[in-house]
Amino acid sequence: MVVEGEWEPESPKKVPEFPISEIAPILGKIGRGVVIIFVILIVFSILFGSIFVSIGAGEVGVKFNQFGGVEEDELGEGLHIVPPWVSVTKYSVRSETYTMSGVEDEGQIEGDDQIKALTVEGLTVGLDITVRYRLLADEVSEIHQNLGTNYAEKIIRPTIRSSIREVVSTKTALQVYGEEREVVAGEMLTNIATALESDGIIVEEVLVRNVVLPTRVAEAIEAKLQADQDAQRMVFVKQKEQLEAERKIIEANGIANATIAQxxxxxxxxRIINEQLAKNPDLINYKYIQMLQGQDIQTMLVPTDQGIILDASN
Structure with a gap:
């Protein structure tokens, strides 16, 4: 019996029960749906090309939509699913090199591909050049749209050649061939990097690997460099000898000062001893006795004018 005003606990709600016999058909339907979707994807892949695209390490993928052209967003590393009407072109964003050399099969172009440039004196020099570069990952779509996969031949090669010739035209043959080669390479790097930056290409390094001069000019430069090295060596020897002479002078002065001080x-x-002897003539006898202490003396000669050295009575 329930008294009015007293609290009565609510009866627990019943959770609907699903018999196992009803769960099995639901799982079966889900499984069939997954299989159907998978089969549809396979059919699309067979009819229209693969819709699964794998982008490797150090690569990005550029998507080309048959209905809208190049898409701005690139595909990163990993596996992607793209519609069948979208094709993907892969580009490397790792550091790459472009080499132009006079050595056969060393560069991108077979045969003699050495860059010929005129110096400020009007001399023709040959240069073997290697440029290290990479593509900006978020600008690869623009490179694909504006230049295509052959971007190296379309933009990198001509830019390198023109920039190298521009820098060499302001330098002497000695500057390009001699100790300033690294400085010249730095200017080349600046020129090429500035020219390619707007195309989404980062230039990391320019290596001037070899410089070929006319034989007569090369011999003259070698002779001048050798003369400069000899002159620098003589300056070093002179400075060394001068430092050695200064050291000997300082050493002699030190010895002289020490002798004078002594x-x-x-x-x-x-002077102090003489003053003390003048005040106390017997002091010399006292010092003489101190000197004799501890010595085994059998015979001692005493000057007759000295009197008694030691007063035995005391």
């Missing part, structure tokens, strides 16, 4: 010290000591 002489002054001895003279001062003698």
């Amino acid at each position: 002489a002054y010290g001895e003279a001062e000591a003698l």
Whole structure:
């Protein structure tokens, strides 16, 4: 019996029960749906090309939509699913090199591909050049749209050639061939990097691997460089000898100062001794006795004018 006003606990709600016999058909339907979707994807892949695209390490994928052209967003590394009407072109965003060399099969172009440039004196020099570069990952779509996969031949090669010739035209053959080669390479790097930056290409390094001069000019430059090295060596030897002479002077001055100081010290000591002897003539006898202490003396000669050295009565 329930008294009015008293609290009565609510009866628990019943959770609907699904018999196992009803769950099995639901799972079966889901499984069939997944299989159907998978089969449809396979059919699309067979009819229209693969819709699964794998982008490797150090790569990005550029999507080309048959209905809208190049899409701005690139595909990163990994597996992607794209519609069948979208094709993907892969580009490397790792560091790459472009080499132009006079050595056969060393560069991108077979045969003699050495860059010929005129110096400020009007001399023709040959240069073997290697440029290290990479593509900006978020600008690869623009490169694909504006230049295509052959971007190296379309933009990198001509830019390198023109930039190298521009820098060499302001330098002497000695600057390009000699110790300033690294400085010249730095200017080349700046020129090429500035020219390619707007195309989404980053230039990391320019290597001037070899410089070929006319034989007569090369011999003259070698002779000048050798003369400069000899002159620098003579300057070094002269400086070394001068430093050695200065060291000897300083050493001699130190010895002289030490001798003078020692002489002054001895003279001062003698002066003090003479003063003390003048005040106390017997002091010399006392010092003489101190000197004899601890020695085994059998016979001792005493000057007759000295009197008694030691007063035995005391």
